[in-house]
Structures are given as C-alpha cells and as structure tokens.
Amino acid sequence: MTVAPAISPPALPGDGPVGIVAGGGAFPAAVAEAVRAQGREVYxxxxxxxxxxxxxxxxxxxxxxxxxxxxxTRLKAQGVKELVMVGTLTRPRVRDLGLDWTMLRLLPRIAALFRGGDNHLLSGVVELVAAQGFAMRGAHEVAPSLLLPEGVLGAIAPRPVDLDDIRLGLSLIASLGAFDVGQAVIVVNGFVVAVEAAEGTDEMLTRYKTMREKGRLRFGKGQGVLVKAPKPQQDRRVDLPSLGPRTVQRAAEAGLAGIAFEAGGAIVPDAEHLVAEADKAGLFVVGVRPQVAS
Structure with a gap:
C-alpha cells in the first residue's frame, strides 16, 4: 500500500527559512526535505x-x-523566526552542557528542568528557546506529510486478539501519562509484558526478546503488539513518537505480530520503506484513533 501523499503539499506559510535544531537520526533530513517541498528554505x-x-x-x-x-545569534542572523527541534538526543548532565553566558544566566531554571521526566525536560527547553524570540513549531506542523495516517498501512491486518491488545496498550499509555513515563508498551494476549522507560523503544523490544529467549515469557512467534502513542499531556512540539525500519526489525526479532500507533500521533521519515519492511517481516502496521482506548 502506498502511503506517500498523492499530490504535492501546499506551500508552507511564513517568511524566511525554517530553523531546524537537528539531533541524531534520519528525522532532521526528512523534515528539511518536507519543508523544502512546501516552498520554504531551511537553516x-x-x-x-x-x-x-x-x-x-x-x-x-x-x-x-x-x-x-x-x-x-546565528539563527536570527539568517532571518529564522520559526524553529523546529527534531532528532534523537540523550539526556545530558548539567555539567556536560558547555554553557555559554546566556545559559549560565538561566542555570537555576535549567537545573530544575532535570528534576522530572523527558516531557518535563523537553517542554521546558522549548520554552527557554521560545523566550529568545522564536515561534516554536512541531515537526508535524511544518512537515505534516511525515505523520502516519489511520488504517492498515501494509498487506497484513491485525486480528481481533491484536485489536484487543491495542486497546489495552493505548489505555495503559493514557493512564501512565500523568507520570511522564514512556510512549510505548508491548501487550501479548491481554498481558502487559513491557513498558518503555528511559531505555527507549528499541531497548524495550530487545528486553522483551531476551525474556522470550530465556523462557521468562513463553509466548510463541507472531503474538503481541508494540503500541506507540503520545502521552496525553505531551508537548507535541517535541518528542512525538516515531517509527522507522529499525523499529520494525526489532519488533520482528522480538516475535511480535505487529505495530500499532495513534493515527496522526506518530511520525516516520520514510513511510513506504517502513511498510515494505513490515510486509517483508510479516508484521502488520496499523494507525488507530485514540478513542479506541476508551
């Protein structure tokens, strides 16, 4: 199934280049290309x-x-008024930040941001940057073509038992959101077997795979779902759930049946590649409305 847009995206309103603060991974380039396709330049x-x-x-x-x-200073010199933060970034220690004078003046606020979960930290960073005079945008706002849609995206559809697991997974993510914990869970036959913590989705999948290999969990291959969704209070300008071919590969190695995500609540740098890898691995990929959790 082709999931790329059928027509070119409309022009992205605004003037000057869109600034992109780029961390690791494939998403900064994907966002840059999507912005350029809408007639805006990037810096x-x-x-x-x-x-x-x-x-x-x-x-x-x-x-x-x-x-x-x-x-x-560099961004404003290039006429940047809108700014996107995208890409992987491990949580640094305060003493490793390499603070300049601007950041030193903000040190008490920065130290307070480290007392909490990732959403607390990232939302606080966004507000610090916005206070410098930028309009902060989410990747989904400047590059909506990267959002995954509702429905079955590949050749394989989830079974009724998988849909039950998806409902449970979404409900759990919604319940845990108040504690600023993870964006992903693994549910197998109504049993919550793993919840994403600080290790991230890929390491959670590896942990589940290890438990199966050691006999700690005795589920057969082709059972269970990786469910990903934003936390209810999450600042969607940063850290929106993401999917890529590596996640598909890890889910297949873990022996899962498929991957579910909140439609419009997850981004992917190359949807066609993702779907092709899932079909090849025998996994379903499906976007569901968040109401399915209710």
Whole structure:
C-alpha cells in the first residue's frame, strides 16, 4: 500500500527559512526535505555529538547543547523566526552542557528542568528557546506529510486478539501519562509484558526478546503488539513518537505480530520503506484513533 501523499503539499506559510535544531537520526533530513517541498528554505543548527555530518549539505552551523546564546545569534542572523527541534538526543548532565553566558544566566531554571521526566525536560527547553524570540513549531506542523495516517498501512491486518491488545496498550499509555513515563508498551494476549522507560523503544523490544529467549515469557512467534502513542499531556512540539525500519526489525526479532500507533500521533521519515519492511517481516502496521482506548 502506498502511503506517500498523492499530490504535492501546499506551500508552507511564513517568511524566511525554517530553523531546524537537528539531533541524531534520519528525522532532521526528512523534515528539511518536507519543508523544502512546501516552498520554504531551511537553516539547520547541528548539535555537536548528535547530528549526522551528512546534514552539512543544507545551510547550517554546528553548536554545543549549552550554547543557546550562540545558536540564537546565528539563527536570527539568517532571518529564522520559526524553529523546529527534531532528532534523537540523550539526556545530558548539567555539567556536560558547555554553557555559554546566556545559559549560565538561566542555570537555576535549567537545573530544575532535570528534576522530572523527558516531557518535563523537553517542554521546558522549548520554552527557554521560545523566550529568545522564536515561534516554536512541531515537526508535524511544518512537515505534516511525515505523520502516519489511520488504517492498515501494509498487506497484513491485525486480528481481533491484536485489536484487543491495542486497546489495552493505548489505555495503559493514557493512564501512565500523568507520570511522564514512556510512549510505548508491548501487550501479548491481554498481558502487559513491557513498558518503555528511559531505555527507549528499541531497548524495550530487545528486553522483551531476551525474556522470550530465556523462557521468562513463553509466548510463541507472531503474538503481541508494540503500541506507540503520545502521552496525553505531551508537548507535541517535541518528542512525538516515531517509527522507522529499525523499529520494525526489532519488533520482528522480538516475535511480535505487529505495530500499532495513534493515527496522526506518530511520525516516520520514510513511510513506504517502513511498510515494505513490515510486509517483508510479516508484521502488520496499523494507525488507530485514540478513542479506541476508551
């Protein structure tokens, strides 16, 4: 099934380039290309130690995580008014940030942001950056073509037992959201076998695979669902759930039946590649409305 847009996306309103603060992974490039397809240019701030050097093919500059003042000056000099933060970034220690004078003045606020979960930290960072005079956008706002839609995306559909597991998984994510815990769970035949914590989705899948291999969990191959969805209170401008071919590969290695996500609540850098990998692995990929959890 083809999931790419059938027509070119409309022009993205606004003036000047869209600024992209780029962490690791494939998403910064995917967002940059989607923005360009809508008639806007981009200017990338590449985070040292995280961003892929291949992103140097776009107009760019490199900066350290703690160099907010330096980054602000560079972005504004290029006419950037709207800013997107996208890509993987491991939680740094305060002492490793490499703070410039702007960040040093904000140190008490920064230290407070580290006392809590990822959504608390990332939302706080967004507000700090917005206070420098930028309109903060989510990747889904400037690159809506990267959002996964509702429905079965490949050749394989979930079974009734899988739909029951999906409902339970979505309900659990909604319940845990108040504690700022994870965006993903694994449910097998009505049994919650894994909840994503600080390790991330891929490591959670590896943990479940290890439990099966050691006989701690005795579920056969082709059972269970990886369910991903935003937390109810999540700031969708940052850390929206994402899927990629590696997630499909890990889910297949773990012996799951498929992957479910909240429709419009997850992004993917290349949907066609994702679906092709899922079909090849014998996994379903399905987008469901969040109301299915009720």
């Amino acid at each position: 990338l701030g590449l985070l040292q130690g995280f961003a892929d050097p291949s992103l140097e093919r776009y107009p760019h500059f490199w900066f350290k995580v703690g160099s907010l003042g330096t980054a602000t």
